[in-house]
Amino acid sequence: MLQLIGVFFLVFGVFFCVMGVIGNIRLPDIFTRLHATSKVSSMGILGLMVASALLVPDSASKAIALGVLVLFSAPVASQAIARSAYRDGCAMVGLAQDDLAVQYIDFSYNYTIGEEVPWQASPDEPEIDPDDPANVDEQLFGAPDEEPRDG
Amino acid sequence: MANRCTHLNQIQKVVPSAQGCEDCLKTGDAWLHLRICLTCGHVGCCDSSANQHARRHYEETGHALIQSFERGENWLWCYIDEMILKPRG
Numbered sequence: 001m002l003q004l005i006g007v008f009f010l011v012f013g014v015f016f017c018v019m020g021v022i023g024n025i026r027l028p029d030i031f032t033r034l035h036a037t038s039k040v041s042s043m044g045i046l047g048l049m050v051a052s053a054l055l056v057p058d059s060a061s062k063a064i065a066l067g068v069l070v071l072f073s074a075p076v077a078s079q080a081i082a083r084s085a086y087r088d089g090c091a092m093v094g095l096a097q098d099d100l101a102v103q104y105i106d107f108s109y110n111y112t113i114g115e116e117v118p119w120q121a122s123p124d125e126p127e128i129d130p131d132d133p134a135n136v137d138e139q140l141f142g143a144p145d146e147e148p149r150d151g
Numbered sequence: 152m153a154n155r156c157t158h159l160n161q162i163q164k165v166v167p168s169a170q171g172c173e174d175c176l177k178t179g180d181a182w183l184h185l186r187i188c189l190t191c192g193h194v195g196c197c198d199s200s201a202n203q204h205a206r207r208h209y210e211e212t213g214h215a216l217i218q219s220f221e222r223g224e225n226w227l228w229c230y231i232d233e234m235i236l237k238p239r240g
């Protein structure tokens with residue numbers, strides 16, 4: 001029975017290794033390839049380690065320790081490779097939007113609904129007393145009929 | 152990747168054209184979020200809105216840079232480079 005479960009995990013691990021190899025051949029860029037190959041070093045190795053622990057009980061402690069260590073280190077390694085590839089400018093195939101590509105610029109003003117624009121000369125506008133609580137809503141959100149609606 | 156927006160010269164000191172989506176207010180439609188054109192001050196609605204007036208304004212005029220016109224948000228978007236820009240600091 002132990003042997004049967006061991007063989008199951010053997011097949012499980014080999015399956016992930018094969019899928020990783022196929023993915024590495026078929027996928028177009030480093031990021032998607034890493035997605036495939038990181039499964040080899042996590043699920044694949046883990047399956048093989050569990051299998052060897054079951055099939056060769058003498059070395060079970062070694063195999064389990066190895067499996068646990070690989071489980072923790074493999075995702076970290078994959079992430080480090082992906083990050084260095086990104087920083088090096090590796091192209092992403094089929095990229096729709098790069099959320100990490102933020103450019104910081106010298107631009108100070110933040111436009112917001114209802115706020116006074118600093119360089120706007122508005123001599124025609126009636127004076128609003130900022131201390132009058134009745135005016136607070138109008139100051140913040142503009143006249144009621146100009147309020148944005150939901151949806 | 153890691154490209155730079157080359158359209159920053161389009162940014163002008165603008166005055167918001169309306170306190171809601173200019174075009175939606177005319178037709179009485181609803182919008183989700185507001186974006187302001189940094190070239191002429193046109194206030195339009197975002198791509199998640201039904202009418203997408205901000206994008207339509209870019210397609211009509213070529214004004215590529217918009218800023219979010221929503222309270223608490225402070226980011227810019229370039230339609231041509233399709234990237235986010237943020238004010239420094």
Ligand SMILES: [Zn+2]
Binds near residue numbers: 157159229231
């Ligand atoms: Zn640009």
Ligand SMILES: [Zn+2]
Binds near residue numbers: 182204
């Ligand atoms: Zn609109």
Ligand SMILES: [Zn+2]
Binds near residue numbers: 191193212
């Ligand atoms: Zn414009």
